[in-house]
Amino acid sequence: MRRSAWVVMTAVTVLALGAPVEPRSAAGSDPASDVRAMVRTILDAPEVMSDVVLERSDPFGGDPDVERGKLWYLPGRGIRFKSSRTHGHDMVVDHPKEKFYLYSPNENVIYEAPFEKAPARIRKLIEDPDRVLEKNFRAVEQSRIIHGRSRHGYQILSTGLGDSLTSVAIWVAPDPSTRQLHWLSISTPADSLLIELRALTIRKKAEPGHLTLSAPASATVQPLDPREMLGRESR
Amino acid sequence: MRIAQVLCALLVASGCAHAPGASGGAEGAAGKAARDRFLTSFALVEPATRGAGMLSVHAGAYSRAGMNTRWASVRDSVAVVAYVGPVRALDAVLLGESAFVALRPYGLALTGAVPKGEGLGGRGLRFLTRPWDFSPPWVREAIERAKVEPVDGGGWRLTGQFEDAKMTHDFVLDLNDKSEPLRLRIQHDGDERSLALVRYGPVRRFDIGRRPQWVEWTRGTTRARLDIEEHERAKLAAIWHAPPPDPDWTVLSLDDPRGRELLHRLLGVIDEVTP
Numbered sequence: 139m140r141r142s143a144w145v146v147m148t149a150v151t152v153l154a155l156g157a158p159v160e161p162r163s164a165a166g167s168d169p170a171s172d173v174r175a176m177v178r179t180i181l182d183a184p185e186v187m188s189d190v191v192l193e194r195s196d197p198f199g200g201d202p203d204v205e206r207g208k209l210w211y212l213p214g215r216g217i218r219f220k221s222s223r224t225h226g227h228d229m230v231v232d233h234p235k236e237k238f239y240l241y242s243p244n245e246n247v248i249y250e251a252p253f254e255k256a257p258a259r260i261r262k263l264i265e266d267p268d269r270v271l272e273k274n275f276r277a278v279e280q281s282r283i284i285h286g287r288s289r290h291g292y293q294i295l296s297t298g299l300g301d302s303l304t305s306v307a308i309w310v311a312p313d314p315s316t317r318q319l320h321w322l323s324i325s326t327p328a329d330s331l332l333i334e335l336r337a338l339t340i341r342k343k344a345e346p347g348h349l350t351l352s353a354p355a356s357a358t359v360q361p362l363d364p365r366e367m368l369g370r371e372s373r
Numbered sequence: 374m375r376i377a378q379v380l381c382a383l384l385v386a387s388g389c390a391h392a393p394g395a396s397g398g399a400e401g402a403a404g405k406a407a408r409d410r411f412l413t414s415f416a417l418v419e420p421a422t423r424g425a426g427m428l429s430v431h432a433g434a435y436s437r438a439g440m441n442t443r444w445a446s447v448r449d450s451v452a453v454v455a456y457v458g459p460v461r462a463l464d465a466v467l468l469g470e471s472a473f474v475a476l477r478p479y480g481l482a483l484t485g486a487v488p489k490g491e492g493l494g495g496r497g498l499r500f501l502t503r504p505w506d507f508s509p510p511w512v513r514e515a516i517e518r519a520k521v522e523p524v525d526g527g528g529w530r531l532t533g534q535f536e537d538a539k540m541t542h543d544f545v546l547d548l549n550d551k552s553e554p555l556r557l558r559i560q561h562d563g564d565e566r567s568l569a570l571v572r573y574g575p576v577r578r579f580d581i582g583r584r585p586q587w588v589e590w591t592r593g594t595t596r597a598r599l600d601i602e603e604h605e606r607a608k609l610a611a612i613w614h615a616p617p618p619d620p621d622w623t624v625l626s627l628d629d630p631r632g633r634e635l636l637h638r639l640l641g642v643i644d645e646v647t648p
Contacts, residue, residue: 196423196425197452198445198452198609199445199607199608200424200425227457240457244439329461362479
């Protein structure tokens with residue numbers, strides 16, 4: 139469960155990194171500043187809600203898989219993604235409760251782990267987004283064809299996060315009318331994920347209840363614990 | 374003339390007296406024809422292929438249903454990626470004799486060479502990850518050597534042995550009356566316990582040819598089922614490694630008894646190892 143969430147949130151983290159002085163766009167603006175402005179409104183918001191379309195490439199050359207859902211991000215509190223698919227999953231990282239949840243409707247099971255089991259960058263994004271903003275990154279303008287239409291956006295060149303992002307290529311693009319973040323592409327040598335944020339809403343007040351799983355009362359809770367898989371000796 | 378008729382009757386009776394199979398007689402010929410039809414359809418060397426489907430896995434405490442799964446197969450390599458919702462949950466890669474399995478939600482990975490001398494080994498694992506492909510020479514030859522018997526109600530049972538220099542594994546392959554695979558049971562020589570049981574769903578035509586709509590693997594309490602939605606040729610020259618595990622993962626080597634035990638639980642393929 140964690141990796142895609144990690145990728146998504148890492149990308150958001152990358153977008154939130156601070157802006158250096160180079161390079162500049164033809165219009166004279168600083169691409170990194172443009173990106174920073176695009177993302178700053180998200181990181182500074184009490185809460186952000188958005189419909190999300192995830193388009194994941196087939197690592198072996200088949201048609202991409204498309205999944206729709208809803209995203210809630212409450213800086214300082216947590217993150218939730220709920221799939222709109224029939225039997226789609228519901229995932230919550232909740233800092234005040236110190237929990238990381240995944241609800242599987244197919245099994246009617248809530249998988250539960252401590253907050254610290256969530257990926258470090260997701261935790262950082264939740265706990266201290268301002269600190270993330272202190273970092274530096276570089277960006278250049280780049281247009282891409284998305285679903286047959288050219289979209290003006292920005293390729294993130296370097297992140298300041300170092301190691302694990304060296305093999306990850308990130309591209310972002312705003313909604314031309316609102317200038318808010320709308321497209322986010324994360325590519326690795328193995329596959330890529332294109333995220334479209336539709337109807338992005340910046341809320342003036344956070345609603346912690348949005349971090350509540352949709353699981354019914356009948357759902358059972360199981361730990362998300364690798365020790366269960368390791369046999370008798372490790373139990 | 375009378376002597377010739379008697380001899381002829383004796384010959385026929387002699388043929389009929391044999392156990393039904395490929396060794397002779399009308400049933401033997403029919404069985405051989407059924408096997409030939411099976412080999413013609415399911416033992417052709419597959420080019421690079423890819424597929425997509427839904428996977429469910431139940432292995433001890435681990436249970437997942439509805440995993441969107443993609444796989445690819447090129448020569449002696451197989452790669453499988455499974456997603457739970459938007460999340461990449463499982464990677465399993467076999468590159469020759471090397472295996473890498475990652476349970477991403479658990480922060481858990483297995484890596485190393487498939488131990489020789491255990492279970493079916495690397496070639497057996499590769500076969501079991503694509504059990505609709507009976508083209509590997511050691512599989513095809515074993516089927517060609519197998520005894521063929523009719524099954525009550527229609528269909529055929531092929532009984533034989535997979536062999537290599539060190540080990541022998543008995544197998545029973547059931548075909549329906551169209552020579553399509555129904556069930557494959559593999560066990561250690563002289564051991565009643567199944568090393569692996571594969572069940573095949575109805576065959577339908579995919580881009581790659583006629584293949585089962587679903588496949589189910591069982592060993593002990595481990596059960597996995599793949600409902601196949603796409604199966605086609607892939608434009609792949611090679612399989613690449615899965616994304617590496619994160620630094621905070623638990624990575625077990627297949628040299629580690631815990632790693633081997635976990636592989637047993639997940640794939641239900643190689644024999645139990647006492648830590």
